[in-house]
Amino acid sequence: xxxxxxxxxxxxxxxxxxxxxxxxxxxxxxxxxxxxxxxxxxxxxxxxxxxxxxxxxxxxxxxxxxxxxxxxxxxxxxxxxxxxxxxxxxxxxxxxxxxxxxxxxxxxxxxxxxxxxxxxxxxxxxxxxxxxxxxxxxxxxxxxxxxxxxxxxxxxxxxxxxxxxxxxxxxxxxxxxxxxxxxxxxxxxxxxxxxxxxxxxxxxxxxxxxxxxxxxxxxxxxxxxxxxxxxxxxxxxxxxxxxxxxxxxxxxxxxxxxxxxxxxxxxxxxxxxxxxxxxxxxxxxxxxxxxxxxxxxxxxxxxxxxxxxxxxxxxxxxxxxxxxxxxxxxxxxxxxxxxxxxxxxxxxxxxxxxxxxxxxxxxxxxxxxxxxxxxxxxxxxxxxxx
Numbered sequence: 001x002x003x004x005x006x007x008x009x010x011x012x013x014x015x016x017x018x019x020x021x022x023x024x025x026x027x028x029x030x031x032x033x034x035x036x037x038x039x040x041x042x043x044x045x046x047x048x049x050x051x052x053x054x055x056x057x058x059x060x061x062x063x064x065x066x067x068x069x070x071x072x073x074x075x076x077x078x079x080x081x082x083x084x085x086x087x088x089x090x091x092x093x094x095x096x097x098x099x100x101x102x103x104x105x106x107x108x109x110x111x112x113x114x115x116x117x118x119x120x121x122x123x124x125x126x127x128x129x130x131x132x133x134x135x136x137x138x139x140x141x142x143x144x145x146x147x148x149x150x151x152x153x154x155x156x157x158x159x160x161x162x163x164x165x166x167x168x169x170x171x172x173x174x175x176x177x178x179x180x181x182x183x184x185x186x187x188x189x190x191x192x193x194x195x196x197x198x199x200x201x202x203x204x205x206x207x208x209x210x211x212x213x214x215x216x217x218x219x220x221x222x223x224x225x226x227x228x229x230x231x232x233x234x235x236x237x238x239x240x241x242x243x244x245x246x247x248x249x250x251x252x253x254x255x256x257x258x259x260x261x262x263x264x265x266x267x268x269x270x271x272x273x274x275x276x277x278x279x280x281x282x283x284x285x286x287x288x289x290x291x292x293x294x295x296x297x298x299x300x301x302x303x304x305x306x307x308x309x310x311x312x313x314x315x316x317x318x319x320x321x322x323x324x325x326x327x328x329x330x331x332x333x334x335x336x337x338x339x340x341x342x343x344x345x346x347x348x349x350x351x352x353x354x355x356x357x358x359x360x361x362x363x364x365x366x367x368x369x370x371x372x373x374x375x376x377x378x379x380x381x382x383x384x385x386x
Contacts, residue, residue, distance in 0.1 A: 005339060006321040010073040013062070014107050014318055014349055018114025023051030023082035024060050026133040027120075027217050029209040033201070043206045044123035044130035044138070046102040048113040049221050050089055051082035062319075063103040066137045067129040074319055076103075077110050084221055085116075090229035090364045091210075093203055093245065093252075094121045095238025097260075097314065098148070099140055101129050104314050105235055105258070111353040117360065118221055122206050124199050133217070144195075151189045158188060163286030170287075175294055179268070182291040186267050193265045199241045200248050203232075207251065229253065229364045233276075233356060235313050236260045243292065246273040254363035256356055259313040262292045271296040276359040276372075278352070280308040281382075282341060296386055301359070301372050304382040305351055307343040313352065317345045343380055351378055 016022060027045040058081075062074040092112060096104040102121040109119045123130045126141030127148070152158075162185060170178065186193065207230075213222045232255045234242035239260025245252045247266050256276040275296055277289040281304050293302040305312070317340060324339045341348075354371060355378070361367040377383060 005316065005324050007068075007070045007074065007319050008321045011319060012075045013077055013110065013315070014346075016077055016110045016114030017353070018050075018111065018116065020050035020085055020114050020116060021052065021054045021082065022078045022110045022113045023049045023054075023084060024076075024078035024080055025049075025217055025220060026131070027210075028133055029206050031205045031209075033198075041202070042123075042125045042132075042138070043202050043209075044102065044125070044132055045206060046109075046121040046123075047221055048078060048106075048109040048119040048121070049224075050085040050113055050116045050118070051079060052085055054079045054082050057082055062106065063101055064131045064137055067101050067131065067139075071319065076106055078106070078113075081220075084224050087224065088226040089116050089118050089224050090231070090360070091118045091120065091225045091227075092230070092360065092364075093207060093232040093242070094119055095199065095203065095232075095234035095241040096121065096123075096128060097234075097236030097238055098127060099129075099145065100314075102131075107315050107318055107349055108233075108258075108352055108356060112357065112360070115357055115361075117364075118225060120206065120210060122203055124202050127195070127199075147191055148195050151191050158185065159286075163288070166286040166288065166290060170290065178291045178294055182267065186263075189263065192263050196237075196240060196244065196263045197265060199237070200244050203241060203245055204249060207249065227251070231255060231360055231364045233360075234258065234260060236310065237263065240264060243271070243275060243277075246271055246275065254360065256359055257289065257292075258352065259310055261288050267292075268295070271300065272298050274299045274359075274363040276301045276303070276355065278303040278305060278313065278355065280304075280310055280312060280341065281306050282309045282337065293384065293386065299363075300386040301355075302384040302386075303351075303355060305343065305348065306380040306382065308341040308348060308380075309338060311339050312341050312343060312348050316340065317348045347380060351381060354378065355381075 029043040030040040057079040060078045126144040232242040232245045235258040239257030240263045242255040244264040254274040
């Protein structure tokens with residue numbers, strides 16, 4: 001969950017490095033969660049894709065002012081409804097962080113699209129804010145958010161205590177000790193795990209409907225998807241969803257997590273598909289992806305980005321006008337921390353874009369890795385391989 005800072009008055013998002021122009025369309029799917037439900041659940045989506053060269057067209061506004069006030073001066077690189085590039089393209093499912101919006105990692109979505117990937121950013125009704133294809137804006141459901149947060153209010157010291165253990169005893173702990181500590185975390189978060197089950201169902205429905213479209217808008221991209229090359233990535237809670245999809249969907253070949261604590265009812269099940277896990281190095285949560293990394297049975301990479309915070313893994317790195325200070329209470333003491341870490345914003349975006357592209361090129365496209373498996377490491381990165 002993210003606070004709302006001050007944004008740059010006039011700013012163009014980082015230019016993608018790939019050879020394709022970037023197209024973008026709004027999509028919306030819906031389904032009935034239970035047989036007797038009268039009301040359908042909406043799945044708002046935003047699809048980025050490799051487009052034909054665009055001489056002129058309408059650039060998508062970054063995000064609706066109703067969703068994120070103060071962003072009217074921010075311009076994307078995505079052309080609305082641009083013609084998609086011919087041929088088949090790999091597909092990546094993206095999930096945003098809890099309580100935010102489809103555009104929260106536009107920089108990464110545009111970068112991947114410019115290199116030939118179709119990226120479907122998936123929304124979750126009631127747990128984010130979204131602009132629908134007809135221009136209507138839907139926002140957070142307060143009751144759903146309260147239900148999600150009940151576990152946090154029951155144990156406010158949970159994360160600080162776990163972070164302290166990870167950075168002290170956890171550095172030399174056995175796998176069994178990590179397992180025990182992680183089980184304590186998961187056992188204390190039943191409502192959050194239940195919400196994750198719904199997010200995963202949203203993803204599976206959205207994927208099915210995109211691959212077998214019934215609406216005209218989805219046809220624009222569905223016929224260009226290479227169904228043998230599908231992956232997933234996400235940020236924060238959405239990063240946990242991306243990892244979870246490796247267990248719940250055979251079509252997903254590889255998943256990447258941008259700083260998301262791994263909430264999942266199947267948290268103890270080892271990963272049998274390639275995973276990339278990236279985390280910050282501040283004490284907000286600690287090295288929280290250690291256990292999921294240790295629990296991987298397939299190729300896995302654990303990346304710690306020095307001088308970063310949780311918010312650095314979103315577009316906030318690119319669009320904030322200035323860093324800000326937040327206050328939290330740890331062990332009954334008020335602690336101040338910066339919203340963004342001290343890492344250079346351009347370097348942070350380079351790290352995320354480069355490693356995501358390198359990872360998916362290897363495990364979705366079948367190309368050789370340029371960074372993850374070589375000694376050409378990036379600055380301010382600690383990389384562990386498994």
